[in-house]
Amino acid sequence: MTNAGHRLLWTIIALLLVAGGAAALAAGFGTLRGAxxxxxxxxxxxxxxxxxxxxxxxxxxxVAGVLIALVGQRLLARELQRPAGSLRGTLSHPGRRPGRTRLAADVLADALVRDLTGNPGVRRARVVLTGDPPRPDVWIRVDLTADAPAAGVREHVRAAVRRFAATTDCQPAHLDVTARIEPGQP
Structure with a gap:
């Protein structure tokens, strides 16, 4: 389900719950006609x-309660699984000639993680791709060592994202980088 679909679903559920609560409240106060x-x-x-x-x-x-609980549990599990709209499967680009180039999204994310962890100052990295393939949103979290120079790591991340964009022909529409510094001797 797309991000817009999730927002629409939760908006409808919220409106139904608010309408039911407002009707019950109005009936309880006697302001509802005929109640x-x-x-x-x-x-x-x-x-x-x-x-x-x-x-x-x-x-x-x-039985109705159990079925409603199972549907709610499944919906909640789907919401907590991955960021909504994360790319799964393959990125597909039309070629100049007949045919398509298909790239596995997980492989691309893993390749960017390997590129990011190539810097000695980066201890760990995590990459999530969301959005549409030609212009995906790229979410990066890097865990840095305490002695990592911020300017050097910043340039390394920029270079890795440029290489990712050139390799995949996907220019990120949105880039979010979170850096965490591990405690230790500065």
Whole structure:
């Protein structure tokens, strides 16, 4: 699902929950037309049908609750998996002649990580690609040693991103670099 799809889904869910809460609040305060604040939430006819259908009504409610919980768990797991819209599979570029060049996105990210960790001042690096292939967003986190010169590392990261852009023919639309310095002797 795209970023826009996720935003639309969560907006709809939020609006439904707000509308339900506002309706319940309005009914409780008696401001909702036709609603008596002293009346029961469920009608007596509905309560009689519920009791008549027992134990099947309870079983149906339990099954519905479990299904809703599973759907919610799956949605939450998908949200926590990777950044939304991260590139998976292959980047595909049309060629000048008939045909396409296909590059695995994970391989590209790993290659950029290897390039970044080639500097002795960079202990670890992590790269995430998001967005559309011709102009992806590049998210980089580098863990630096305590004695790494900031200017040298900055130039190394710039050069690595330039090499990445030249190699993949993907100019980053957005570049976010986070540098963390490991504690130790400066």
């Amino acid at each position: 008596d604040p002293q009346a029961m939430l469920l009608s007596p006819g509905l309560l009689d049908r519920w009791r008549t259908a027992a134990p099947w009504s309870t079983l149906a409610a339990a």
